[in-house]
Amino acid sequence: MSDIAYVNGAYIPIDEARVSILDRGFLFADGVYEVAAVIGGRLIDNESHLSRLERSLRELRIGSPIPVSRIAEVEAELVARNGLSEGLVYLQITRGAAAEREFGFPAEAAPTFVAFAQKKNIIASPAAETGVKVLTVPDLRWARRDIKSTALLAQVLAKQAALEGGCQEAWMVDQEGFVTEGSSSTAFILTGANVLVTRLNSSAVLPGCTRKAVQVIAEREGLTVEERSFSVAEAYEAKEAFLTSASNLVLPVVSLDGRPIGSGAPGDTSRLLRRLYIEWATNTSRTD
Structure with a gap:
């Protein structure tokens, strides 16, 4: 059929x-x-x-x-x-x-x-076990990124650059050196002080639905979440990193521009938030 x-x-x-x-x-x-x-x-x-x-x-x-x-x-x-x-x-x-x-x-x-x-295999995604590699690229998009517009050429170019660089995702970087978001995801880092950081919602980024739910789950688990800009240099030194999106849920980031993030393997916090998000998503979607 x-x-x-x-x-x-x-x-x-x-x-x-x-x-x-x-x-x-x-x-x-x-x-x-x-x-x-x-x-x-x-x-x-x-x-x-x-x-x-x-x-x-x-x-x-x-x-x-x-x-x-x-x-x-x-x-x-x-x-x-x-x-x-x-x-x-x-x-x-x-x-x-x-x-x-x-x-x-x-x-x-x-x-x-x-x-x-x-x-698409979402729950049993191999990337959830191995983590994903990310490449940073300049953010070339228009100024109203909060609108989920079909004008995605800059994201297409970013994703292609990542693929050609042996990575699965690109994190776009503004002119000040701060990460905005992924080509098709929201970017998170976990600092050495165990603080989750993701960029504040504004016209510079798309307000991610999965991001919003994961933030609520993280705070419920006692994690501190800071909504602020973070630089590529800060991301290099992060304890963990991960991305969120509807199509990938929560995926650990294990390297950025060829540099390992933390141990270079999916971190405990990333794994925990993925598991808790899946539990929340499947429970809240039930109608019986």
């Missing part, structure tokens, strides 16, 4: 899914997206993702084609139709297609809404 996608109200085989070449998402990256994890056939922390989606739409003045409260129904239907037990649901809303290519908002355009499901 073909994978099933959602396109503007219809569930169709993914290889038949089409949008107009005049869609502003294609022409201008004039749209937003979200990715929610699926574990045990259930969406994880989805209310947080939909809340962020609603904010991104509002910031770009894009109307939602259906009430945001109903988007979860579309996601759940995709999970069911694709028989997805573990993986991701991706959704994207653009300003839609117009009669002509013009930069200004077209009055006649109706938003385009597409979504699809993707299988």
